[in-house]
Amino acid sequence: MKLIYSDASPYARTARMVVRELGLGSKVQEVAYHPFDNPKELIDANPLCKVPCLIDDNGMAIFDSQIMGEYLDDYATIDKPLFADVNNSWQLKTLYSLTRGLLDTAVALQQDKMRGEGQSEFWQERFYSALDRGLAYLQKHLASFPKQFEILSINTVALVSYLKFRHPEYTNLEGFTKLNMWFDEQQSRPSVSQTAPK
Known part of the structure; x- marks a missing residue:
């Protein structure tokens, strides 16, 4: 999976904390972009051109930090999910x-x-x-x-x-x-x- 983020975004930070708390660091590649630069990879994945944006192993884009957190929570299948x-x-x-x-x-x-x-x-x-x-x-x-x-x-x-x-x-x-x-x-x-x- 790939997580597109920006250092300054608090929403992206929540997603990055979720990745670490769920122990998914080895499964999620983090790529930093500034949304104002309109990077093609981000626009192609998220028409709103906002971070964070998660692209799963099948190429499906998931955006909005809450939805992303719930997706990762489900993916990790830990005993006590974060949600x-x-x-x-x-x-x-x-x-x-x-x-x-x-x-x-x-x-x-x-x-x-x-x-x-x-x-x-x-x-x-x-x-x-x-x-x-x-x-x-x-x-x-x-x-x-x-x-x-x-x-x-x-x-x-x-x-x-x-x-x-x-x-x-x-x-x-x-x-x-x-x-x-x-x-x-x-x-x-x-x-x-x-x-x-x-």
Whole structure:
């Protein structure tokens, strides 16, 4: 299989962490592209020209980090799949959805910042407010996280890391003490350290 990714993409990072947590490193070749370069291999596989994009051994393209994670989870056939807890709990499924929404918000904020003088104060205020509320909710429910490092944990690591990487001006993040402590505790995991954004 081939996984097309970009170092800076938090969605691609979740896919790369999934590969490592499932022990599929020897079965998945990782290829880095910048989507803005419109690489032909990526466009041919994913008409949206977005990463991550997984091309399986039969040439089928799978895109969207959640769908890709579920596919790899099924492919690995391990005793405790990474989506097992989320799929068996409406609360955890909702928290997982929240992390996806917060990732979307953080990426949209970065895209708006890239507009330079065309940035929208209205949208930036909404993005920051959504991050404030969403992170507070996530921190409040940290005790509900499964003990296993699974897909909810993977998304949360990718989210906090992306905020630190792309949005250092978002100093409110520092106020979420418990969330930051949890995040720091995950840094020694190989799947986390090996996929840190550059």
